[in-house]
Amino acid sequence: MITIVDYGVGNIGALENMFDFLGVDCTVSNRPEDVGNADKLLLPGVGAFDTAVNALNRQNLIPALNYAVCRRKRPILGVCLGMQLLCRGSQEGDLPGLGWIDADVRRLEVPSGSKLKVPHIGWADVRPIRETNLFPKIHSMERFYFVHSYHVCCDRPNDVAAVVDFGREICCSVSAGNIYGVQFHPEKSHRFGMRLLKAFGDL
Amino acid sequence: MRPRLIPVLLLDSSRRLVKTVRFGKRTYVGDPLNVIRLFNEKEVDEIFVLDIDATSDRRTPDLGFLRELASECFMPLAYGGGITSLEQCEQISRAGIEKIVLGTSSENKGFVSDVSKNMGSQSVVACVDVFGSGVSARCFTRSGKSPINIDLIRHCVELQEAGAGEIVLQSIDRDGTRSGYNVELIRMLASQLAVPLVALGGAGEATHLVEALKVGASAAASGSAFIFVGRLRAVLINSPDPAAIEMLIRGGS
Numbered sequence: 001m002i003t004i005v006d007y008g009v010g011n012i013g014a015l016e017n018m019f020d021f022l023g024v025d026c027t028v029s030n031r032p033e034d035v036g037n038a039d040k041l042l043l044p045g046v047g048a049f050d051t052a053v054n055a056l057n058r059q060n061l062i063p064a065l066n067y068a069v070c071r072r073k074r075p076i077l078g079v080c081l082g083m084q085l086l087c088r089g090s091q092e093g094d095l096p097g098l099g100w101i102d103a104d105v106r107r108l109e110v111p112s113g114s115k116l117k118v119p120h121i122g123w124a125d126v127r128p129i130r131e132t133n134l135f136p137k138i139h140s141m142e143r144f145y146f147v148h149s150y151h152v153c154c155d156r157p158n159d160v161a162a163v164v165d166f167g168r169e170i171c172c173s174v175s176a177g178n179i180y181g182v183q184f185h186p187e188k189s190h191r192f193g194m195r196l197l198k199a200f201g202d203l
Numbered sequence: 204m205r206p207r208l209i210p211v212l213l214l215d216s217s218r219r220l221v222k223t224v225r226f227g228k229r230t231y232v233g234d235p236l237n238v239i240r241l242f243n244e245k246e247v248d249e250i251f252v253l254d255i256d257a258t259s260d261r262r263t264p265d266l267g268f269l270r271e272l273a274s275e276c277f278m279p280l281a282y283g284g285g286i287t288s289l290e291q292c293e294q295i296s297r298a299g300i301e302k303i304v305l306g307t308s309s310e311n312k313g314f315v316s317d318v319s320k321n322m323g324s325q326s327v328v329a330c331v332d333v334f335g336s337g338v339s340a341r342c343f344t345r346s347g348k349s350p351i352n353i354d355l356i357r358h359c360v361e362l363q364e365a366g367a368g369e370i371v372l373q374s375i376d377r378d379g380t381r382s383g384y385n386v387e388l389i390r391m392l393a394s395q396l397a398v399p400l401v402a403l404g405g406a407g408e409a410t411h412l413v414e415a416l417k418v419g420a421s422a423a424a425s426g427s428a429f430i431f432v433g434r435l436r437a438v439l440i441n442s443p444d445p446a447a448i449e450m451l452i453r454g455g456s
Contacts, residue, residue: 013299017274029403046301047323116204117399117421119325123205123248143205144250145279147325147368165204188279188301190246 001203002026003038005065010044010082011181012130014187015197016041036064040203041072049105050093051121052081056184068160070106073203075178077134083174084152092150102127102155103171108148111167120166126184128162131176133202134182134199135162142162142192151183170199206448207403207422208412209249209402214284216256217341218268224379225253226332226347229336232430236271238440241402243276245442250276251304251371251424253330255346258307261285266294266325270395271322273299281328283449292318294407304371307344310351312365328401331359332425334375336385343370347375355388356395363398371424374404381407381427384415409443413451 002019003167004012006028026042029035043051043065056062068074078086087097088104097105110116123143128135151170154160161175163184172183180200186193212235215221220232225320232238235252252272257264259421263286271272283304292303305321309329322392332343333355342351343360350411351358359370372392374385384405393394393400399421406412406425431439 011301013270013297014273014277014301017299020275021275040416068391089444117418119398120204121325121369121399121421122207125205146281146298150326164215166266185279185301188277190243190277 001038002042003034004028004042004044005035005061006030007052007059007061009047009052009055010079011046011185011187012025012044014185015042015044015079018187018194018197019201022201024198025158027036030059032060032062032064035061035068036110038068038074040200041065041068041076042200043076043082044086045079045085045148047081048080049084049093049097050091050095052085053093053095056085062098062104068174069100069179073178074181075200077200078181080148080183080185083183084178086174086181087152090150101152101159101174101176101181103152103159103174106151106153106167107150114167116167117121117153119147121147124164124184126162126164126172127169128173130162132161132180133194133203134173134175134180138201142157143194144182144186144192146184175203205248206416206449206452207248208443209251209401209422209424210247211239211251211253211375211424213426213428214252214254214256215259218265221255224275226375226378228379238430239272239276242374242442242444243278245440247442249279249281249422251281251283253282253304253306256284257450258345264291264295266298269295269300270298283328283330288319289321292322292326297320302326302328304328304330305334305367309367310344311360312361312450312454313368314456315362316366319368324366324368324398327367328369328371329362330371331362332371332373332375333385333388336388339387342374347440350436355394359392363396367398369399369401369421371401371403379427381406383407383411384423386414389415389420390418409448410451412443413448416448416452417441
């Protein structure tokens with residue numbers, strides 16, 4: 001059973017729709033006791049970094065998340081801003097993130113002379129750089145839907161699971177022990193997203 | 204980054220799918236859910252669903268329909284039509300539709316800003332309807348009925364500053380004509396905007412889609428280029444192969 005953390009920030013309806021379609025059991029909760037005792041967690045998120053951290057704090061969810069993920073070692077998948085929240089902090093805000101991944105979140109930079117725009121909106125090919133539970137096949141080329149203005153920069157290359165091209169290669173998925181994150185929206189990425197969310201559901 | 208191609212589906216008062224010509228004459232296309240399912244099977248990049256009568260009917264968004272739509276379409280979905288409150292935007296997002304298209308209500312930039320602050324700019328798409336070309340281009344709201352007295356570029360830059368994450372430039376006089384986009388207007392506006400510009404109105408074939416992308420549109424949207432109504436009202440879905448589009452963009456100037 002996957003518990004989707006409902007802290008008021010994120011496109012939860014679309015995630016529920018895809019899990020229902022896949023036949024993966026999921027529940028939605030904003031209660032710290034449900035989150036702390038969850039079997040598996042999904043941390044969604046769209047919008048601004050500090051708004052999300054404040055929302056987690058307001059609902060007293062951070063101790064519950066720490067308990068489930070760091071003490072009980074339950075798998076968690078952060079999606080979009082949810083992946084950024086796994087990091088130490090973001091250029092977008094002043095508040096600290098969950099700090100589970102040794103990484104900073106920085107604004108996307110458009111290389112000079114490039115026609116790229118920020119936010120980065122659209123489909124892009126994702127390249128896994130090593131075999132992980134979310135990307136079991138390293139040579140697979142799957143396309144996913146992205147909407148973001150900030151990106152995760154990991155201290156350790158080993159925490160990076162997959163990259164995407166944005167003028168240069170940037171990290172778009174992390175995997176460190178029981179902690180997973182994707183910058184793109186699997187719930188909006190046709191069969192590619194289904195494959196990935198099913199893989200998380202099967203952990 | 205792959206170029207985005209977006210089928211645009213128009214709903215009328217009776218929630219039927221229609222196509223319009225220059226915002227006027229309508230052709231009945233079919234049942235929206237059936238057509239949307241076909242596009243889902245084709246794995247299109249994204250879909251825009253616009254209720255073109257909601258504002259004039261003073262109807263609020265049909266959440267039951269939107270939930271049904273989102274429950275089986277696993278791609279980016281945008282909905283517009285009759286949106287007047289932040290609460291409606293939140294309900295639409297809850298249903299699983301992450302982009303809100305603000306047409307008539309985008310005239311009120313305070314409202315655009317409210318939605319953007321609460322839901323994030325990535326979920327706010329401002330749709331600007333334009334009649335004419337070049338310096339004589341005029342902006343309209345209310346399905347092309349009400350002119351608004353503001354310069355197109357200034358209007359779009361203000362929408363961007365208010366927090367719109369994408370801007371749709373819809374050409375009223377090319378709508379449904381299959382004669383090609385207003386390429387000059389797209390080129391001019393795209394160079395002035397930091398946020399992605401979505402071209403709409405006039406495309407009838409794959410080469411038109413490519414023209415818009417080549418002059419700076421981040422996405423090419425169309426009703427006519429993706430849907431044909433054949434004999435006996437058979438609806439044919441035509442989605443250009445993204446690889447072919449990419450080749451067209453890269454080849455030639």
